[in-house]
Amino acid sequence: MPERVEIVRKILDSNDRLALENRKRLDENQILGLNLMASPGAGKTSFILETIKRLPAQVKLGVIEGDTAPVTIDSDKILAAGRPAVQINTGGDCHLDAVMVEMALDQLPLKQLDLVIVENVGNLICPAAFKLGTHANVLIASIPEGDDKPYKYTNIYRDLDVLIINKTDLLPYIDFRMDYFTTGVQALNPGLVTFPVSCKTGEGMDAWIAWLMGRLELNKK
């Protein structure tokens, strides 16, 4: 007769533990880590590039680019902007996990950095389940995606620290009910720090940079 034994162990706990190791490593180097998530085409790379443009030169930034395909389109853009970047090819996986980030951290000059932005794979479902060890989860929602996304992708909104609403320059052309969108966000994440921006016109980027500089300051203490 088979025996049954109660164990009760959390699935993906091993990822969470490795994420803690990544966090320790960032902290030892006094680096602020951001996990930047969004659906494909929301403007993650454009947002990073606009952030690079506006960050004071003394802030040393490194970028980890996650993609499912073996391409270096995104990391090439970051390198062209003069910042260190590592491309991760997930080999078809729909998200980054703590192991991939650990390997990418190995390739960045951590001692020289203040900030690491991890651009996750474009996806609103899977990245929400995998901790990376970064300090804050940042989501970019973009106007053309529609105003119902918080109602459909509840998990990713629940775990956010910062929300960026990108492509606000398209608001006059798209039926995006900001009230409806905001109601959904507030339900899942009351008081969430939110920055409406346009990477195209630069509108709203200053407020984001001010928040980021504040967070970097806190991280140094």
Add this chain to the structure above:
Amino acid sequence: MHELAVTQDILRIALEEGQANRAAKVTGIYMTIGQLSSIVDDSVQFYWDHISAGTICEGAKLHFNRPTAVMQCQKCGFEFEMDDELIPCPQCSSFDLAVVAGDEMTVDEIEFLGEETSA
């Protein structure tokens, strides 16, 4: 959507616990995976058949307990079940909701044949 990674972790846990319990063969795995976790049972089973092959877990039956999402309204206290899409409190229409159940993801029990019984 990320069922492969989840299935790999289930296998890792089952192998560890199987070895710790001196199992010759793991025959069943009992899991609780809440509805909010966006995991599809069939997909886990599909990966399981592939990755458990050749281990002591090969052929183990996967048992899924899938509790539905239960939300509690933070305004009026009403508790109600919710599908994947976010809906307001049916009682007072508030969106101020807290998750009571449905985000669980655990391996609860394993069933196995011990080294002696199988010999």
